Amino acid sequence: xxxxxxxxxxxxxxxxxxxxxxxxxxxxxxxxxxxxxxxxxxxxxxxxxxxxxxxxxxxxxxxxxxxxxxxxxxxxxxxxxxxxxxxxxxxxxxxxxxxxxxxxxxxxxxxxxxxxxxxxxxxxxxxxxxxxxxxxxxxxxxxxxxxxxxxxxxxxxxxxxxxxxxxxxxxxxxxxxxxxxxxxxxxxxxxxxxxxxxxxxxxxxxxxxxxxxxxxxxxxxxxxxxxxxxxxxxxxxxxxxxxxxxxxxxxxxxxxxxxxxxxxxxxxxxxxxxxxxxxxxxxxxxxxxxxxxxxxxxxxxxxxxxxxx
Amino acid sequence: xxxxxxxxxxxxxxxxxxxxxxxxxxxxxxxxxxxxxxxxxxxxxxxxxxxxxxxxxxxxxxxxxxxxxxxxxxxxxxxxxxxxxxxxxxxxxxxxxxxxxxxxxxxxxxxxxxxxxxxxxxxxxxxxxxxxxxxxxxxxxxxxxxxxxxxxxxxxxxxxxxxxxxxxxxxxxxxxxxxxxxxxxxxxxxxxxxxxxxxxxxxxxxxxxxxxxxxxxxxxxxxxxxxxxxxxxxxxxxxxxxxxxxxxxxxxxx
Numbered sequence: 261x262x263x264x265x266x267x268x269x270x271x272x273x274x275x276x277x278x279x280x281x282x283x284x285x286x287x288x289x290x291x292x293x294x295x296x297x298x299x300x301x302x303x304x305x306x307x308x309x310x311x312x313x314x315x316x317x318x319x320x321x322x323x324x325x326x327x328x329x330x331x332x333x334x335x336x337x338x339x340x341x342x343x344x345x346x347x348x349x350x351x352x353x354x355x356x357x358x359x360x361x362x363x364x365x366x367x368x369x370x371x372x373x374x375x376x377x378x379x380x381x382x383x384x385x386x387x388x389x390x391x392x393x394x395x396x397x398x399x400x401x402x403x404x405x406x407x408x409x410x411x412x413x414x415x416x417x418x419x420x421x422x423x424x425x426x427x428x429x430x431x432x433x434x435x436x437x438x439x440x441x442x443x444x445x446x447x448x449x450x451x452x453x454x455x456x457x458x459x460x461x462x463x464x465x466x467x468x469x470x471x472x473x474x475x476x477x478x479x480x481x482x483x484x485x486x487x488x489x490x491x492x493x494x495x496x497x498x499x500x501x502x503x504x505x506x507x508x509x510x511x512x513x514x515x516x517x518x519x520x521x522x523x524x525x526x527x528x529x530x531x532x533x534x535x536x537x538x539x540x541x542x543x544x545x546x547x548x549x550x551x552x553x554x555x556x557x558x559x560x561x562x563x564x565x566x567x568x569x
Numbered sequence: 570x571x572x573x574x575x576x577x578x579x580x581x582x583x584x585x586x587x588x589x590x591x592x593x594x595x596x597x598x599x600x601x602x603x604x605x606x607x608x609x610x611x612x613x614x615x616x617x618x619x620x621x622x623x624x625x626x627x628x629x630x631x632x633x634x635x636x637x638x639x640x641x642x643x644x645x646x647x648x649x650x651x652x653x654x655x656x657x658x659x660x661x662x663x664x665x666x667x668x669x670x671x672x673x674x675x676x677x678x679x680x681x682x683x684x685x686x687x688x689x690x691x692x693x694x695x696x697x698x699x700x701x702x703x704x705x706x707x708x709x710x711x712x713x714x715x716x717x718x719x720x721x722x723x724x725x726x727x728x729x730x731x732x733x734x735x736x737x738x739x740x741x742x743x744x745x746x747x748x749x750x751x752x753x754x755x756x757x758x759x760x761x762x763x764x765x766x767x768x769x770x771x772x773x774x775x776x777x778x779x780x781x782x783x784x785x786x787x788x789x790x791x792x793x794x795x796x797x798x799x800x801x802x803x804x805x806x807x808x809x810x811x812x813x814x815x816x817x818x819x820x821x822x823x
Contacts, residue, residue: 444662
């Protein structure tokens with residue numbers, strides 16, 4: 261097998277074992293039914309948009325703990341601003357997210373605070389702000405146009421949007437100078453700075469993109485549920501990181517791809533979906549995802565090695 | 570010296586908090602001249618290199634390029650003035666291939682702003698083949714390459730773009746004898762092409778044969794400048810250690 265074919269085989273059969281999982285899942289009655297495929301597509305498309313942002317941040321050597329809270333922010337902002345029109349609502353969700361991302365990026369680049377701590381702080385602040393604003397209660401929308409955005413048959417609109425975002429991100433990361441710079445910054449910030457790259461600005465842009473995508477994804481989720489909930493997305497940062505790590509990203513930065521992350525996303529989403537069909541309680545599902553994340557982080561080795569630069 | 574002065578540093582100082590890393594350094598680099606900057610670790614060599622290559626600005630003092638005062642806010646500013654640096658660490662992004670490193674920060678683009686990967690691979694391949702004809706497999710991450718190949722990537726990208734002054738920080742520290750000889754040959758070739766070269770090293774032996782002029786830095790000050798033809802290794806080492814010449818009797822002032 262050529263190296264390229266070997267890599268592809270590994271991507272689908274070993275890291276992660278996506279094809280074996282899908283084959284095993286075939287034994288679950290109804291897994292391949294249209295109805296279930298639609299549920300799976302809906303479940304992964306909102307998360308998938310978040311995963312793309314997380315992957316970009318991780319390639320740049322960072323991490324974004326705030327994506328779940330920012331999703332909630334985007335959903336609430338979208339519903340609250342719907343009376344001003346659908347366009348305003350959609351744009352506001354992305355803009356609020358971008359604002360949160362900019363805050364994270366500023367903490368990381370200007371104050372040089374560790375990305376986990378910076379984005380954890382932003383996560384807590386954002387979550388606190390929307391809980392205060394909504395008085396902990398979900399905001400409900402009955403706007404037909406908005407609710408239609410959460411539909412789409414046979415393929416959900418959110419899924420098509422996710423695919424479009426993934427293709428755009430892939431092309432930007434691989435085909436534009438900007439993408440090369442993001443990879444270079446993630447691998448070795450000092451080398452990147454010595455090569456004349458504006459390291460701080462690049463990292464800030466990555467956090468801004470992650471925030472905007474998370475806000476936008478939150479809006480799509482609110483459209484599907486007809487509700488902007490202040491408490492959604494608690495486990496999103498970790499499941500998004502799991503998908504990115506499965507897809508080849510590393511906590512050390514400089515590695516990963518959107519294509520890989522999408523395979524990781526389908527793997528995690530397929531696993532959760534299969535467990536749902538088997539009636540596995542969500543507590544146990546959390547344990548499975550958490551255990552998987554733990555194994556991934558150990559395999560990644562980021563906490564065992566010193567950074568080599 | 571009759572040759573054109575490319576770069577002139579005057580009264581360069583650099584303070585980090587209360588530490589005076591450089592205390593007023595004057596240095597010229599001219600066309601077709603190899604200047605060796607030597608001194609102990611901590612003498613201020615790398616601080617001077619980083620100021621000259623735009624990594625950070627001096628606390629005071631003036632940099633002139635071709636007679637014009639300049640101020641560098643980033644390595645790109647220094648590059649725009651024809652000052653290229655090969656760092657001891659090489660400053661390569663290990664995860665990227667040779668063409669990507671070669672053009673990092675100044676990529677060739679298509680009309681629509683996308684990477685022109687084919688043109689970049691061709692240009693980088695040609696430049697690298699010029700340095701080392703056996704170096705062909707360039708489209709793989711540089712982390713998979715040998716020390717000599719990595720060095721070739723760093724050198725090739727520094728001399729590819731219109732370079733007037735080339736700064737080489739410990740150019741041979743990580744190389745074997747064969748590769749060191751190649752670098753020496755290259756330095757002579759670049760000098761013949763009219764490029765001014767600043768060789769920075771703590772190891773006098775590695776630079777004395779290549780240099781026209783030797784500048785000794787000690788504790789942030791230049792303590793002596795010698796013409797390479799008129800001195801020897803012992804005298805230079807002596808100056809590095811003591812900060813002055815061995816004996817006043819040996820004559821001519823610089």
